[in-house]
Amino acid sequence: MYYELSDAAGLLQGQPMFKILSRIKELERRGEHIIHFEIGDPDFPTPMNIKKAAIDAINNDFTHYSDSMGDYDFRKVVAENNLKTRGFQPDIDQVLVVPGANILIYYAVRCLVNPGDEVIVQDPCFPTYLSVFQFCGVKPVFVPLREENGFRMDPNDVERCITDKTRLIIVNTPHNPTGAVMRKEELERIAEIALERHIYLYMDEIYARMNYGETPFYSPSIMDGCKKYILVANGFSKAFAMTGWRLGVGIGPEKIMEKMGLLLQTTSSCVTSFIQKAGIAAIKGSQEEVGRMMAEYKERRDLLVKGLNEIDGIDCLVPGGAFYVFPNIKKLGLTSVQFAGQLLEKAKVGVCAGSDFGGSGE
Numbered sequence: 001m002y003y004e005l006s007d008a009a010g011l012l013q014g015q016p017m018f019k020i021l022s023r024i025k026e027l028e029r030r031g032e033h034i035i036h037f038e039i040g041d042p043d044f045p046t047p048m049n050i051k052k053a054a055i056d057a058i059n060n061d062f063t064h065y066s067d068s069m070g071d072y073d074f075r076k077v078v079a080e081n082n083l084k085t086r087g088f089q090p091d092i093d094q095v096l097v098v099p100g101a102n103i104l105i106y107y108a109v110r111c112l113v114n115p116g117d118e119v120i121v122q123d124p125c126f127p128t129y130l131s132v133f134q135f136c137g138v139k140p141v142f143v144p145l146r147e148e149n150g151f152r153m154d155p156n157d158v159e160r161c162i163t164d165k166t167r168l169i170i171v172n173t174p175h176n177p178t179g180a181v182m183r184k185e186e187l188e189r190i191a192e193i194a195l196e197r198h199i200y201l202y203m204d205e206i207y208a209r210m211n212y213g214e215t216p217f218y219s220p221s222i223m224d225g226c227k228k229y230i231l232v233a234n235g236f237s238k239a240f241a242m243t244g245w246r247l248g249v250g251i252g253p254e255k256i257m258e259k260m261g262l263l264l265q266t267t268s269s270c271v272t273s274f275i276q277k278a279g280i281a282a283i284k285g286s287q288e289e290v291g292r293m294m295a296e297y298k299e300r301r302d303l304l305v306k307g308l309n310e311i312d313g314i315d316c317l318v319p320g321g322a323f324y325v326f327p328n329i330k331k332l333g334l335t336s337v338q339f340a341g342q343l344l345e346k347a348k349v350g351v352c353a354g355s356d357f358g359g360s361g362e
Contacts, residue, residue: 013131016356024350038350040176040323042241044296047289050240053281057274066273068265069257070097070249074276078249081283085208086232087222094226096257097271097279098264101206101235101248106132107260108231108250109168112200113138117167122153124326124357126176126204141166142358147328150317151180155189162193168200169193174207174217177357178326179301179319181211184218191220194229201230206248207322209239209290212298215320226251238323239290240282247271247279297323326354 017039024034036043057063069075075095083089098104105128113119115137121129123142133140141161145151153171171190173182194201203221211217221232231252237243250257264270301319308316308327316327329339336354343349 011135035349041243044241046241049285050278050281054278057277062274066270068270069261071276086219088225090251093254096250098248100246101233104233104250111259113167118165120161120169151178152182170202172204174321177324179322179324181215181320187220191223203232206235211321
């Protein structure tokens with residue numbers, strides 16, 4: 001029997017790092033030992049206080065539906081913590097709890113951008129953006145991140161890209177895949193451009209807690225308190241080593257979050273209830289374990305960058321945040337796909353090719 005797929009199904013791309021992971025898992029099932037650098041998954045266990053909070057919630061039968069916007073107590077904690085981390089406390093109705101921050105990209109694009117409209121985004125960028133744009137029929141307008149500028153997005157480049165079809169600007173800092181951390185004045189200028197032009201600004205701040213301190217983290221969301229044009233996406237996967245828990249949070253204008261919440265309600269009903277109790281523990285509990293993880297990441301960063309720069313033909317900037325490096329291999333005379341393939345085949349090291357993150361990554 002022959003099955004015809006929809007046109008929409010033909011537009012789906014997915015995430016290249018998961019495709020690479022599937023291939024590596026197959027190699028491991030055959031007995032090969034692979035060193036994993038292909039996917040942004042901390043190798044630390046989730047802190048015990050977070051795990052205990054989820055277990056206690058299950059034992060106390062907190063296992064039923066929650067409000068589709070998220071458990072009230074959790075949203076309240078998120079709002080209160082935002083005052084400490086970003087300088088303003090959003091209203092409860094501005095907070096949406098989602099099954100992992102990744103899906104917020106789809107929710108935001110689907111609720112804010114019409115097919116044929118334009119979205120300004122960094123290049124290279126997190127591949128989910130590219131997949132969502134194609135699936136939703138929107139046009140990405142790329143702002144190249146230049147190595148000589150530390151891979152930071154230039155506000156002047158953003159302004160030059162704006163047309164009468166621009167509906168959304170996406171900024172990710174600290175950045176995946178380069179680890180670049182944007183400066184306060186750069187972010188303020190981009191936010192000013194968005195507010196002046198009445199264009200939505202989506203701040204992907206999933207790595208907000210993963211900053212090594214050379215450039216202080218700053219969120220321009222304080223400029224309108226996420227009440228008009230600015231949205232913030234954050235999550236628990238990276239800093240708290242909770243990738244498998246799938247817990248994220250969005251903050252934005254109430255009317256927008258309401259519509260995004262309806263989309264979540266339609267597709268997922270709600271986020272797992274007991275996981276939200278774990279989220280409260282993550283925010284309110286001791287941050288010592290997070291601090292230890294970050295200290296270890298910094299040590300690894302310095303070791304990896306030093307080692308890469310000692311290899312003939314490779315140059316690598318020091319990332320200011322996240323847990324990625326983005327080395328320049330052009331002197332080797334290989335494409336990023338060829339280089340990644342050779343690393344896996346000869347050294348048994350799994351990495352993503354730069355081209356997986358957009359044209360500038362090649």
